[in-house]
Amino acid sequence: MANYRIPKEITTELKINKxxxxxxxxxxxxxxxxxxxxxxxxxxxxxxxxxxxxxLIGVISIIRPHTNPQKRMYQAIFIAFSRKKDTYCSIDIPEDETEGKINHG
Structure with missing residues (x-):
C-alpha cells in the first residue's frame, strides 16, 4: 500500500532565497x-x-509594503483603486491599547 504525505497547509509561498x-x-x-x-x-x-x-515597474510591483506585508504592492494598488470611495468602516482599537491613553480634558 502506498504511503502518501499530505501537507498540513498549502498557503505558504515557496521561498527561493531570503x-x-x-x-x-x-x-x-x-x-x-x-x-x-x-x-x-x-x-x-x-x-x-x-x-x-x-x-523598475516589475521590482516595485513585487515589493511588500511594510503597512501590509501579506500583500504585494500591485495588490495594494489594485485594492486602493477598486474599493468604493463612499464606503467607510470603523477601525476597532483593542481596549488594552487604549487604557491609560484617553485624555478627558
Missing part, C-alpha cells in the same frame, strides 16, 4: 516576456529605457 519567492520570479519572467513582445513596437532609440522602465 528575499525572493517563486511567485516573484515567475512574475518577473512573465513581465520580461511582455516587455520583449512590446519592445518590438517601441522606437529603437527608446528600447533600453523601456526595458529599464519595465524592470
Amino acid at each position: 528575499a525572493l519567492y517563486l511567485f516573484d520570479l515567475i512574475f518577473m519572467i512573465a513581465l520580461l516576456v511582455i516587455a520583449m513582445v512590446l519592445g518590438k513596437v517601441v522606437h529603437s532609440s527608446l528600447e533600453i529605457p523601456f526595458y529599464i522602465f519595465m524592470g
Whole structure:
C-alpha cells in the first residue's frame, strides 16, 4: 500500500532565497516576456529605457509594503483603486491599547 504525505497547509509561498519567492520570479519572467513582445513596437532609440522602465515597474510591483506585508504592492494598488470611495468602516482599537491613553480634558 502506498504511503502518501499530505501537507498540513498549502498557503505558504515557496521561498527561493531570503528575499525572493517563486511567485516573484515567475512574475518577473512573465513581465520580461511582455516587455520583449512590446519592445518590438517601441522606437529603437527608446528600447533600453523601456526595458529599464519595465524592470523598475516589475521590482516595485513585487515589493511588500511594510503597512501590509501579506500583500504585494500591485495588490495594494489594485485594492486602493477598486474599493468604493463612499464606503467607510470603523477601525476597532483593542481596549488594552487604549487604557491609560484617553485624555478627558
